[in-house]
Amino acid sequence: MATCLRYPGKVVIVTGGTRGIGLAIMREFVRQGANVVFCSRACGAERGQAIQRELQDSGCPGEAFYQVCDVTNEADIQRLILVTIERYGCLDCLVNNAADVETGTIDDVTAEDFRNMMEVNVVSCLLTSKYSLPYLRETRGNIINIGSLRGVIGGKNLLSYNTSKGAVIAMTKALAIDESKYGVRVNSLSPGNIWTPMWEKYASQNMDPKATIREAECHQLLGRFGTPEEVALGVLYLAADGTFCTGFNLVISGGAEVGFGTKDVVDPQPGKICQGANVVFCSRTCGAMGLAQCRSCGTDGHEDPAAAGQPTGILTVTAAFANIPSAPPSTLASPPTPTASSMFLGTAASERVMSQQ
Template sequence: MTSHVPTPPRVALVTGATSGIGAEAARRLHQDGFAVLLTGRCGERGQAMARELGSNTACFVPADLTRDGEPDRLLDCALDRFGRVDAVVNNAAADHTGELLNVPTDEIRDTFEINTFAAIAVLQAAGRAMRQSGGSIINVTSRLATVGVPTMSVYSASKGAMKALTAAAAVELAPYNIRVNAVAPGMTRTPLYEAWVSSHKDPEALARKVADGIPLGRLATPQDVAGAIAFLASPSADYITGITLPVDGGYTAQ
């Protein structure tokens, strides 16, 4: 009698997976049948996420992606733990606001270190790990890679670089059957957003103003963005590469 060997599950690596969009992307991919390696800087939240998803199909590896070699170490951890890597969600990022003419050079460098340079390093490590079997890389950019908003110029530039890289990398990595796409969230109801709104004198008025500027009349939820990420990681998107998918309620269509 021939014994049946179960096919190993698909495996995803999610950076910035301890809160907001990254956490919801990890939950959604896990729900869709992926084993998930979570990474981020907050060990307490990361371990809690891994326990929530289940120790057999999820694990947390703390990492500072701005350190040399960390992205390769994460891919090695995923391969050692699960035996393969099918999708990488390149989500880790840092926010930045400030009047452009007064932004110190060190703040510009710090923003690009995590939002651009570290994200490029993750893409490179993912591509090397996927060269033999193919896979899907999903960069998380922003509506601000396309439109201008005062005080957000440095952040916009860091995300705009990733939007351009997505298209170029998709063409370069296509011979390896590696798909590279991006999602570009609009204003999303994350803890960072809640903290920003709460810091204003009239949070309710500000929230209404933000929603009124979006054609669909509401902010995105992390689940909205996670759904787009899950689609791009799925077999339904097997012939899609090089795109940036807006998840912004029509904001950039105006």
């Protein structure tokens, strides 16, 4: 019995296609009859050519062709697209998979580090999409951007990576809107913890790699890492079967985002938060008032800025705030009925937020 192929004769580009998720995506498309151009930086050329030969000898119905491409180099990206068109005559699907990961909080990250992460993970998606779209519009094809669960819900110690993947997901939605008039679908797929060389690199950057891996396994409801092959099947669905999906972010995470996870414990230092603080507040002129009441204890614990000779808009919180009880919120007395002055603080905060949006 003949096997029904899901993407026969289609032409696909997969960036970062020599390792991990990208390699699994490329292999799955070839198994489903597609002609796939995959790429890596020059340092991965030997590996890429070996993968091409392996698939040529495997008897798969599709074809794999390797091309050197540094996705941070605009000329390389243009050449990748042109090679694809010269070889196969059209383009049906672009998979933006190439990415890098670096650990670090804002205290660790330099501006150069951050820009480099954006170049690899975000600008590359922009440029490959830009130069592919003239051909994708002709075939009414589709783009699939590989995001990350961390771009959706965040994750500690990965500031630059989280930011970049959030940007990729946002770009996906923006492109989906703009390209809908051409019949081009644009979706993203956000994997959770998938065991890949990139995840292994991330674990190695932590003080205890084994503990990091064990902790990550517990994040999923299914109690394990996902596999690149499972992600590849999701990509194939978006390309071949999800013909009514666009602007969609498919999360493949083993349920990691479901339920309440363990959070880092933060010591709120009860009784010390407000003592002696300088509070900058603002409102429109019509809302200016002299005093504001502490909403926790009901005490008029604020000095009148004008009477104290301070610049308008700056309050010094007095020691009255130091008496805030440290008991859980459920055991505290109900707050007093808001006065005009206490309501003013909330109004000012709301106006400040609105003015920033």
